[in-house]
Amino acid sequence: MKDTMDIIGRELVEMTHSPLYEDRVANNSLPVIGAGDLDADVLFIGEAPGKKEAETGVPFCGASGKILDRLLADIGLDRATVYITNVVKDRPPKNRDPRPEEIELYAPFLDRQIDIIKPNVIATLGRFSMEYVMRRYGLEDHIGTITETRGNIFTTSINDQEVTILPLYHPAVAVYNRTRYDELLSDFEKLKDYVETT
Numbered sequence: 001m002k003d004t005m006d007i008i009g010r011e012l013v014e015m016t017h018s019p020l021y022e023d024r025v026a027n028n029s030l031p032v033i034g035a036g037d038l039d040a041d042v043l044f045i046g047e048a049p050g051k052k053e054a055e056t057g058v059p060f061c062g063a064s065g066k067i068l069d070r071l072l073a074d075i076g077l078d079r080a081t082v083y084i085t086n087v088v089k090d091r092p093p094k095n096r097d098p099r100p101e102e103i104e105l106y107a108p109f110l111d112r113q114i115d116i117i118k119p120n121v122i123a124t125l126g127r128f129s130m131e132y133v134m135r136r137y138g139l140e141d142h143i144g145t146i147t148e149t150r151g152n153i154f155t156t157s158i159n160d161q162e163v164t165i166l167p168l169y170h171p172a173v174a175v176y177n178r179t180r181y182d183e184l185l186s187d188f189e190k191l192k193d194y195v196e197t198t
Helices: 002-013 021-026 051-057 063-074 100-117 126-136 172-176 178-197
Strands: 042-046 083-086 123-124 155-160 161-168
Touching: 002 155, 042 100, 042 126, 051 063, 063 172, 063 178, 083 100, 100 126, 123 126, 123 178, 126 161, 161 178, 172 178
Parallel strands: 042 083, 042 123, 123 161
Antiparallel strands: 155 161
16 A cells, blocks of 8 residues: 555656646655555545645644644544645645646546555545545535535445545634534544444
8 A cells, every 4th residue: 555655656756747846856855645544544634735834745744733633632532543744736826726637637646546545535625625525425415515515424335335424614713713613523523433333
């Protein structure tokens, strides 16, 4: 599994045709492939790296990552036992939203990561990852706004394996508004409940 993930990493480093490549080089940034347990039961998928992530190559290591770490600690889930990645692997300039063509370009790498990890639960973080994952795995009829869809549990099949999809707000919502933390935590508690019963 590690060898296959390493191949994905090398392909991303060499992906000079990406519209985000020039910005990566100009800022001496790194693609953010993902981090965690390749045997993880839970796979978290964000949208795209931020500045700190692009500087280090580590997903969710900035302000949003601190919120994510706190949420995981509050539900008793060790970050080392999960895998964390993004749909788009390079940072969009000035942390703008990822564009459809960027999602289309990078998503096959995510698909391959899902095939490698074979998670029981995919927790999407934010609107873009929610929409991609739900469309990709046959749940497009259930997509609403992130506010309508977050915290709901969906079941789908990936390579003949039953997988639970749990859309969640992006932790950044609590970076800019600390009062949103309890709302995030209530959804993460659903994840804890599910994990404890598997």
